[in-house]
Amino acid sequence: MLSRIHQFRRTLLIPLTPQILTPPTSLIFTETSVSAANLTIDEEPTTTTTTTFLSSPSDIISGILAGLKGLGSVKSFRRDHQFRNLFLSLSSAQIEGIIDSLRTENAELAIELFYLLRNDYGCKHSRVSQFLIAHILAGKRRPKALRSLLQHVVQEEGCGSAPSLCELLCDGFRDWNSNCTVWDMLAFAYSRIEMVHDALFVIAKMKDLSVQASVVTYNSLLHNLRHTDIMWDVYSEMKTTGIPQSEHTNSILIDGLCSQSLIQEAVSFLRETRRVEPKPSIVSFNTLMSGFCKMGCVDVAKSFFCLMFKSGLLPDAYSYNIIIHGLCVAGSMEEALELMNDMEKHGIDPDVVTYNILAKGFRLLGMMSGAWTIIHQMLHKGLTPDNFTYTILICGHCQTGNIEEGFKLHKEMLSGGLQSSNISYSVLFSSFCKSGRVDEALSLLYEMETVGLKPDVVMYSILIHGLCKQGDVQRAIQLYKEMCSQRIFPNSFARGAILQGLCEKGTISEARMYFDTVVNSDLVEDIVLYNIMIDRYAKLGNIGETVQLYKQIIERGISPSIVTFNSLVYGFCKTRRLAEARRWLDAVDIYGLVPNAVTYTTLMNAFCERGNIQAMFELLREMEARAVEPTHVTFTVLIKGLCKQRKLQESVGLLKDMFAKGLSPDSVSYNTIIQCFCKAQDTKKAFELHSEMLLHNLQPDHVTYNILINGLCVYGDLKDADRLFSSLRDKNIRLTKVAYTTLIKAHCVKGDVEKARRLFCQMVELGFEISIRDYSAVINRLCKRCFINEAKIFLHMMLSQGVSLDQQICSVMLDAFHLVGDLNSMLELLAEMIKCGLDPG
DNA sequence: TTAGGGTTAG
Structure with a gap:
């Protein structure tokens, strides 16, 4: 001391x-x-x-x-x-x-x-220092600095800090000259950062001290309360205290009524005010028009133009932009363009906002060329694209799959000195991640920091999810920690991404450990996390844990969602307990939920797998009766059912029905039906369907090609299969190991061992992971046809690749050696078996 | 008045 x-x-x-x-x-x-x-x-x-x-x-x-x-x-x-x-x-x-x-x-x-x-x-x-400076700034009439200072103060002090700050102002600064300004700005600051209760507390305190709040503060408060009825209390207080309204006050109230969907009341309110002040502000009209547009009533919004003229008001650029925006959102591009011409005729020049709205309109319709035409018009007028313009274009290109162009524009925006935003970065993040280019997204994350932007929780979630999806859970966790260290609190999405990653790439116990930690220690009551975990157990057929977690949800008072039930239905289907699965479907009603297409399709698929096509169609009828719209997956299951019954024409008919209903079949739908035609030895029709896919701009996937190759191998001409295989390889179409093994097996059966061996070597060279099953498939077939020497070649290849023998392959080989009387090979193999610890008996 | 993104079920 x-x-x-x-x-x-x-x-x-x-x-x-x-x-x-x-x-x-x-x-x-x-x-x-x-x-x-x-x-x-x-x-x-x-x-x-x-x-x-x-x-x-x-x-x-x-x-x-x-x-x-x-x-x-x-x-x-x-x-x-x-x-x-x-x-x-x-x-x-x-x-x-x-x-x-x-x-x-x-x-x-x-x-x-x-x-x-x-x-x-x-x-x-300290608070005292901050208020001292606040008073100095108020005295020097520097409202911007004062506002920024007090916003900083209330942001730091947080929600519920008004009473103590008021006490300090009362006790320490009571009769100071600029006290009224500081009080008012304090109320305004709270209102600005949406701490409405604190703002109201300050205003009440001000009333006690006979300090009047300014109209700006009241307007801000009205704006923040526009979704509630308290708005009217504040409004009447404003009137009783005699604070003169500004031209914004009425439009804020109208906006409030519109946001509460009380559009008629908003119109009445405008009428009322017109009686008091015959020339209402243009802002009020614009607000009302915007309200109607947001409700999708562009026509009504447009009719206000006449009323404006009648009131002696001329629509301004805002008025036109609001309507043009409404038309663009509704997809009426032609009318939107006409209105832009009208605008010019009335002497109002379209501004950057007008062009941005129109460009976005075209983007929403997927018409990027239209968007570009608008941008060129804008440039022609001598207007400079802003970051909104760039973001619209970046977004459009990314959504149509042209990330390169989007990225180019991003760089152009930065080099042009425009401030980029989290929005355009988000679009790029998402596009990069969706196309598996997570590393490029990550490098953008670091670029963001250099331009002074801070990623938010959504952006981190996109990246975490991207990393998890490509199996990089460890890096995802690292990023998750980085996010937490930036004091960005992870939300449901980020946690969900990590859990999903652990479920898919880690072990179930790792996933469960993470799940338990989050659910138990953070007091997180997140149904999505439960759903992910429940679904995992259901997929694994672990019905015990599935039901256990469901019980936990109920005990903790968390509301299950339809997704929860769908996973439960899946779990029971997977474990072939269809009657119970049906009961779970019915249990959905208890929670006020409605089964959806997924619920029904899951159960329908289970019945289909069981061959109970009748039950499947009964469920379809039930679905229709309950107005649950089937999806393309539902149709695919139906097609599968019909295929099982060999009702080929009917399944083709369903495919047509899908198009008629506006549902696009996916590759699974086509694959199902193509396989069916292959099995019926109609490879011609199978290939016709393949062409139809291309015609509909649907890219056949590796499964489609496996089915077609297999179809030709088994039911057609092996030479055709070879030709198809080679042409696909020449076109650099990604083929999987299945395509190779299918063809190899066919060549083994047909006796072209050399061709089989060549393909096998290619497969090994391409780095596919070759298992004992792949060797067995070949060796079994060769032995069956007494190609003993060839089988021995594959056996040696297998051992040299470090794949160990198993009992099954040895017994097949021993039988074959025995059959041809190759005693030496038998002894050699027996010795090898003993070395491997296999039973030679 | 104009720009955007993320999780779970078939």
Whole structure:
């Protein structure tokens, strides 16, 4: 304790004169002078509570004050460590004292010092210091700076801080000159960051003190309360206190009514105000038109144009843009373009916003060429594209799959000096991740930081999900931690992505451990996380855990969703307990949920697999009776059912029905039916369907090709299969191991062992993972046809690749050796078996 | 008045 006092006394005795506080360019804190750098303080001096700034300054403060006043400015001390250390060693009360003293003598210096400490030295100011500066700024009529300062204060203090801040203003600053301005700005600041209750508290306190809030503050409050009825309480308070309304007040109220879908009331309100003020503001009309457009009533919105003219008001660019936007959203591009012409005729030049709206209209219709035409018109008019323009184009290109063009525009935007936004980065992130280019998305994440943008939780979630999807769960977890360290709180999406990643790439116990940690320790009641976990267990056929987790949901009072039930239905189907699956489908009603197409399709598929086609169609009828619309997956299951019954024409008919219903069959739909035709030995029709796919712009996938190759191998001509295989390879179409093994097996059967061997070697060279099953498939077939030497070649190949023998393959080979009387090979193999620990008996 | 993105079920 003594040493602390001693130290403290030393700080008080430091002579801090203008000679010491000189700009860092000269020699400051020279060796001979006592400097702040020499100071060592074990602990911060005790911080005294409020209003200490009114007490008389201590010696050290006097020294510092003298020094500061001599300097006149502290701007050049931004990077001065010694100056910084000196101030960081002061207590809040001491800083308050300094600011308060400077306030009267050199207010500018007080402001400068305040921001230097906060922005450059990272010092967290006390509430008193902040209010002192607030009063200085208010007195100097610097509303922008005052607003920014108080917004910073309330942001830091957080929700529910109004009572204590009000108390401080009441106790410490009661009769200060600029107190009214500070009070009003405090209320405004709370309102601006949507801490409405705090704002209302400040206003109530102001009323007690007979301090009137400004119309701007009231308007902001009305704006934030526009979704609620409290809006009207505030409005009537405004009227009773006699605060004159601004032209915005009415339009905010109209906006409020529109946002509550009380559009008729909004119209009536406008009529009312017209009686009082015959020429309402154009903003009110625009707000009302926007309200109608948002409800999809563009025609009604347009009719307000006449009313505006009648009221002696001329529509402005906003008015036109609102209607043009409404038309674009409705897809009426022609009319939107006409209105732009009208606009020009009325002497209002379309602005960047008009062109952006139109460009987006074309983008929404997938018509990027139309979007470009608009942009060219805009350039022709001498207007400069802004970041909205670029974002629309980037988004459009990314959505039509042209990431390269999108990325090019992104770079162009940056090099053109435009500030990019989280929005355009999000679009790029998402597109890169969707096309498996997560690394490029990640490098953009780091680029963002260099342009001063901070990724948000959604952007992190996109990347985490992308990493998980490509199996990089470890990197995903790393990124997740990075996000947390940036104090960005993970939400359902980010957690869901990690859990999904662990489920797919890790073990179920790893996933469960993560799940339990999140669900139990973070008190997260997230049905999505439960759904992911339940679905995993269902997929694995672990019905016990599936039901257990369902019970946990109910016990914890969490509402299950239809997804929960769909996974349960799946689990019971998977374990072939169809009657129970049906009961789970019925249980959906208890929670006020409605089974959807997925619920029905899951059960229908299970009946189809069981060969109970009748039950499948009964479910379809039930679906229709309950007005649950079947999807393309439902139809695919139906097609599968019909195929099982060999009703080929009917299944083709269903395919046609799908198109008629506006449902697009996917590759699975086609694959199902193509396979059916192959099995019926109608490869011609199978290939016709393949062409039909291409005609519908549907890319056949590797399964389609496996089916066709297999069809030709088994039911057609092997030469055709070879030709198809080669042509696909020449076209660089991705083929899987199945395509190779199908063809290899066919060549083994047909006796072209050399061809089979060549293909097998190619398959190995391509790096496919070859299992004992692949070798068995070949060796079994060769042995069956007594190609013993050839079988031996494959056996050696297998052993040299490090694939171990198994009982089945040995017994097939031994039988074959026995059949041809190859005793040596038999003994050799028996010895090998003993080495492998297999039973030679 | 104009730009955007993410999770779970068949």
